Amino acid sequence: MMWAGRTKETVFFKRRFWRQFKKQKPALICLSFILLLGIATTFSAYLTGYQPDVQGNLVTERYQKPSLQHYFGTDKFGRDLFSRVLYGGRISLTIALSVVLLALSIGLMYGMIAGYYGGIVDAVMMRFLDFWLAFPAIFLIMTVVALFRPNPFILIVLLSVTSWMETARLVRAEVLSLKSREFVLAAKGLGISDMQVLLKHILPNSLNPIFVSAPLKVGEMILLESALSFLGIGVQPPMASWGSIINDGRDVLLQAWWVAAIPGLFIVLTVLSFNLIGEGLRESMGIRK
Amino acid sequence: MIGYIGKRIFWSLVIVLGILTLTFIIIHLAPGDPASIYIRPEIDAKTVATIRRQMGLEKPLLQQYIIWLKEFTTGNFGISFSHKRAVSSVIGEATWNTLQLTVIVFVFQLIVGVCLGMYAAIRHNTRSDQSINSLLLFFYSLPGFWLALMLISLFSLKLGWLPSGQMKSIILTGGIVQQVFDRIKHLILPAFILSLPFIAITTRFVRGSLLDVLGQDYIRTARAYGLPRNKILFLYALKNALLPLVTLLGLYLPFLLGGSVIIENVFAWPGMGRVTVNAIFAHDFPLILATNFIAALTIVIGNLISDILYFYVDPRIRMGGIG
Amino acid sequence: MILLKIKHLSKTYSEKNLFSRSRKAEKKVVRSVSLDVLQGEILALVGESGSGKTTLARAVLRLVEPSSGEIIYRGKDLLRLNRKQFRPYRRHFQMIFQHPDRAFDPRQTVAAVLSEAIKMNRNLGKEDRTVRTREMLELVHLHENYLTRYPHELSGGEQQRLLVARALAVTPEFLIADEPTSSLDAVVKQDILNLLINLKEKLGLTLLFISHDLGAVHRVADRIAVMYKGRIIELGSRSDIYGEARHPYTKMLLHSIHFRKNKTSAVTEEHLSFPETDSSCDFAPRCQEATEYCRHKIPLFKQMSPGHRAACHFFQQETAEQPAAVAAGM
Numbered sequence: 049m050m051w052a053g054r055t056k057e058t059v060f061f062k063r064r065f066w067r068q069f070k071k072q073k074p075a076l077i078c079l080s081f082i083l084l085l086g087i088a089t090t091f092s093a094y095l096t097g098y099q100p101d102v103q104g105n106l107v108t109e110r111y112q113k114p115s116l117q118h119y120f121g122t123d124k125f126g127r128d129l130f131s132r133v134l135y136g137g138r139i140s141l142t143i144a145l146s147v148v149l150l151a152l153s154i155g156l157m158y159g160m161i162a163g164y165y166g167g168i169v170d171a172v173m174m175r176f177l178d179f180w181l182a183f184p185a186i187f188l189i190m191t192v193v194a195l196f197r198p199n200p201f202i203l204i205v206l207l208s209v210t211s212w213m214e215t216a217r218l219v220r221a222e223v224l225s226l227k228s229r230e231f232v233l234a235a236k237g238l239g240i241s242d243m244q245v246l247l248k249h250i251l252p253n254s255l256n257p258i259f260v261s262a263p264l265k266v267g268e269m270i271l272l273e274s275a276l277s278f279l280g281i282g283v284q285p286p287m288a289s290w291g292s293i294i295n296d297g298r299d300v301l302l303q304a305w306w307v308a309a310i311p312g313l314f315i316v317l318t319v320l321s322f323n324l325i326g327e328g329l330r331e332s333m334g335i336r337k
Numbered sequence: 338m339i340g341y342i343g344k345r346i347f348w349s350l351v352i353v354l355g356i357l358t359l360t361f362i363i364i365h366l367a368p369g370d371p372a373s374i375y376i377r378p379e380i381d382a383k384t385v386a387t388i389r390r391q392m393g394l395e396k397p398l399l400q401q402y403i404i405w406l407k408e409f410t411t412g413n414f415g416i417s418f419s420h421k422r423a424v425s426s427v428i429g430e431a432t433w434n435t436l437q438l439t440v441i442v443f444v445f446q447l448i449v450g451v452c453l454g455m456y457a458a459i460r461h462n463t464r465s466d467q468s469i470n471s472l473l474l475f476f477y478s479l480p481g482f483w484l485a486l487m488l489i490s491l492f493s494l495k496l497g498w499l500p501s502g503q504m505k506s507i508i509l510t511g512g513i514v515q516q517v518f519d520r521i522k523h524l525i526l527p528a529f530i531l532s533l534p535f536i537a538i539t540t541r542f543v544r545g546s547l548l549d550v551l552g553q554d555y556i557r558t559a560r561a562y563g564l565p566r567n568k569i570l571f572l573y574a575l576k577n578a579l580l581p582l583v584t585l586l587g588l589y590l591p592f593l594l595g596g597s598v599i600i601e602n603v604f605a606w607p608g609m610g611r612v613t614v615n616a617i618f619a620h621d622f623p624l625i626l627a628t629n630f631i632a633a634l635t636i637v638i639g640n641l642i643s644d645i646l647y648f649y650v651d652p653r654i655r656m657g658g659i660g
Numbered sequence: 661m662i663l664l665k666i667k668h669l670s671k672t673y674s675e676k677n678l679f680s681r682s683r684k685a686e687k688k689v690v691r692s693v694s695l696d697v698l699q700g701e702i703l704a705l706v707g708e709s710g711s712g713k714t715t716l717a718r719a720v721l722r723l724v725e726p727s728s729g730e731i732i733y734r735g736k737d738l739l740r741l742n743r744k745q746f747r748p749y750r751r752h753f754q755m756i757f758q759h760p761d762r763a764f765d766p767r768q769t770v771a772a773v774l775s776e777a778i779k780m781n782r783n784l785g786k787e788d789r790t791v792r793t794r795e796m797l798e799l800v801h802l803h804e805n806y807l808t809r810y811p812h813e814l815s816g817g818e819q820q821r822l823l824v825a826r827a828l829a830v831t832p833e834f835l836i837a838d839e840p841t842s843s844l845d846a847v848v849k850q851d852i853l854n855l856l857i858n859l860k861e862k863l864g865l866t867l868l869f870i871s872h873d874l875g876a877v878h879r880v881a882d883r884i885a886v887m888y889k890g891r892i893i894e895l896g897s898r899s900d901i902y903g904e905a906r907h908p909y910t911k912m913l914l915h916s917i918h919f920r921k922n923k924t925s926a927v928t929e930e931h932l933s934f935p936e937t938d939s940s941c942d943f944a945p946r947c948q949e950a951t952e953y954c955r956h957k958i959p960l961f962k963q964m965s966p967g968h969r970a971a972c973h974f975f976q977q978e979t980a981e982q983p984a985a986v987a988a989g990m
């Protein structure tokens with residue numbers, strides 16, 4: 049979010065956008081990596097002969113080094129780490145993407161309503177947003193997780209309700225500036241209803257900053273989710289995410305470095321990719337920081 | 338001026354009240370009797386009844402809420418089950434420990450970030466600017482807890498140069514100098530790792546605002562009068578570019594606290610973050626609620642301070658222009 | 661017959677700060693304008709930049725909410741209706757916006773722009789709409805293969821013509837054209853002016869024609885209203901204004917056709933700023949004939965001859981230089 053900014057000029061067309069985006073080599077490479085990762089994690093069952101949660105022989109198959117048989121080695125239960133990393137990636141990505149989808153939707157609606165209605169509605173809504181921003185998200189999450197048994201659904205909801213605020217602010221600013229623009233007046237002047245004007249003319253033109261911030265937010269959420277899972281207050285066994293797999297390797301850093309190192313590398317590569325995609329989007333839409 | 342600060346203080350109080358209310362709601366929404374939150378399962382029914390009465394759980398909800406508010410705001414958070422002493426004393430220690438870590442991180446990232454940002458601004462649109470930018474993006478993409486594990490295995494386990502956790506060595510002899518030295522050794526890894534994302538943000542911020550200021554007219558004027566380039570940079574631009582940094586304090590606090598929760602747990606640093614996570618596993622609710630509250634309070638106060646600082650720093654608000 | 665009766669219409673922008681409500685800077689942009697728009701006429705509205713022409717036009721169409729006043733249409737005060745009740749009326753009043761480059765949604769193609777407007781006529785079928793889209797393009801001399809283009813891919817003049825097409829596609833009864841010829845070359849300008857006159861004559865369209873271009877106004881207008889600092893200071897038929905303008909400001913405007921840039925009197929900041937009080941003639945600071953009286957009393961909008969009104973304390977005096985030559989030269 050820190051890197052996102054507001055659109056100077058809301059002109060943005062599919063054609064021109066693609067022409068520009070194609071020039072962003074790093075972003076394109078990252079996009080392919082993410083797509084590949086997405087496919088690999090979704091169809092992980094077909095990529096390995098192992099299952100992520102099936103234990104191996106506890107005597108002969110514990111902590112095996114990466115080899116042709118187990119690409120990423122095995123953990124203390126003799127489970128194949130390659131299949132676990134792909135499986136954990138599926139969970140991590142699913143959670144992060146759902147959170148971002150939800151947070152962006154909340155932020156979009158909130159910002160649109162505040163910006164469009166303005167006046168007292170806007171003032172109250174922005175005050176509430178400030179309040180929510182002052183709230184220490186991670187502590188709130190920890191309290192709730194402590195009270196309720198953590199599951200992915202609660203995790204998604206919690207992460208979403210603590211991360212929609214920047215989006216709401218961005219959207220509000222866009223809507224506020226759009227609603228007095230002449231083309232919006234012109235649409236109203238034609239006799240189109242307020243709702244239609246909002247949905248057909250204001251909404252599509254305020255989406256650019258959200259597009260740019262979305263990949264950055266996905267990266268942020270992967271980091272946050274993996275940290276929570278690493279601490280043991282996120283994804284719970286038998287489910288696994290990259291964070292919880294790293295936790296498995298925490299006590300065997302020297303004996304079996306691969307257990308902690310490899311899922312971490314995946315986090316770094318994935319988050320970096322999302323951030324570079326975000327940069328590429330920003331460049332190609334001509335949005336200044 | 339009084340009006341502005343007064344308004345801000347009032348607003349902070351509203352937020353604190355809101356946070357307390359929300360916490361209260363969460364407790365009562367949780368499955369089971371709120372008493373079970375405060376009472377360990379193994380305690381017998383009679384004691385439960387007494388505690389229930391003490392907590393006023395028979396009273397109407399509104400009254401409970403008021404009592405609870407009063408207790409909380411006067412610092413009476415109850416007894417911690419896992420530590421077997423007053424929550425306030427547990428928290429007092431933990432806060433001090435967290436403070437040591439976070440203050441050092443804040444100062445360190447500020448120094449590095451400002452220097453890097455200045456360098457990037459002077460060299461903007463060159464190779465070095467771009468490499469700094471890439472490096473920052475990389476910092477920003479690193480999971481701190483994982484980096485911590487990797488550095489621990491290198492510097493502590495393999496090389497044995499730095500301790501892998503805790504605040505101080507178990508057997509520590511020598512005077513104050515040795516103690517300080519020991520503390521610094523324990524601080525290096527956690528502080529460095531926790532600083533990285535903040536270095537990224539500060540650098541970007543300083544670079545951006547320096548370039549903004551450098552583009553402004555009076556810098557051009559100063560240059561036209563023949564002041565040497567570097568002097569202009571330092572005399573005019575720097576001051577104007579760095580002043581907005583004070584607002585970052587408020588922005589950083591939630592992230593700093595959040596980050597320290599994770600780092601403290603990796604390094605077994607006995608601060609608020611570690612206390613909280615342990616409390617979660619011990620179902621030590623009085624402690625959880627209290628740390629939550631303290632964290633919120635810290636953030637609110639941090640925001641308040643940075644608002645007030647900003648008020649003194651930015652003449653535009655002082656004149657009542659923007660509020 | 662009166663199509664639209666505008667009564668004491670005012671628009672005040674209050675530039676209030678969200679945080680300090682006390683410091684409110686009020687800007688009276690349209691000040692108690694009363695004007696009758698007659699069925700089937702072309703009424704021109706002239707005045708210098710910033711005099712409030714656009715704001716008046718927008719207020720009449722409720723694109724900005726007027727601060728006070730009445731707009732009577734078919735016996736109904738349109739300002740009494742709430743937004744929803746007013747919406748069906750929007751079809752009858754259309755506007756050609758002043759800045760063609762800002763008046764289109766950047767994400768809509770020409771086809772989308774036109775079909776959105778055409779859809780406002782509910783009774784048209786899909787085929788009829790396509791036919792109508794073609795017709796509208798033809799009407800403003802735009803080629804069919806423009807349909808897939810985006811507005812920003814059109815020239816300023818083409819955009820302006822598209823604006824005309826969009827407004828007409830709704831089949832309005834009353835059309836406000838806010839400087840519709842400002843970015844057109846001479847040939848296309850004649851085209852558009854002819855088109856507007858044609859529309860008036862063939863379809864009985866009523867027009868409010870806002871312009872700086874007194875030449876164009878002379879060509880198309882039946883009546884002319886002159887606006888200065890938010891007020892109508894002179895109103896009359898074309899021959900009234902071009903032949904026997906009364907208000908010194910009107911004369912100055914007509915004069916400046918000939919002496920384009922070198923103005924009759926230097927304009928200062930004070931002249932252009934909006935008056936705070938309503939206790940003097942607004943034009944007094946720039947008026948060479950102004951007396952103490954002008955500076956202390958507001959002039960009434962007095963009738964000169966049937967249909968010709970002016971707000972000047974000197975309305976009875978005939979001044980020497982009549983800009984008759986100007987009118988004749990047009």
Ligand SMILES: Nc1ncnc2c1ncn2[C@@H]1O[C@H](COP(=O)(O)OP(=O)(O)OP(=O)(O)O)[C@@H](O)[C@H]1O
Nearest residue numbers: 673687689707708709710711712713714715716758
């Ligand atoms: N939304 C607004 N808020 C505040 N002031 C405004 C607003 N819109 C217009 N104004 C002011 O109202 C005055 C009249 O503006 P308007 O656009 O009506 O003038 P105009 O006669 O159309 O000028 P031009 O010939 O340049 O188009 C100007 O001083 C302008 O600054």
Ligand SMILES: [Mg+2]
Nearest residue numbers: 713714715758
């Ligand atoms: Mg105008």
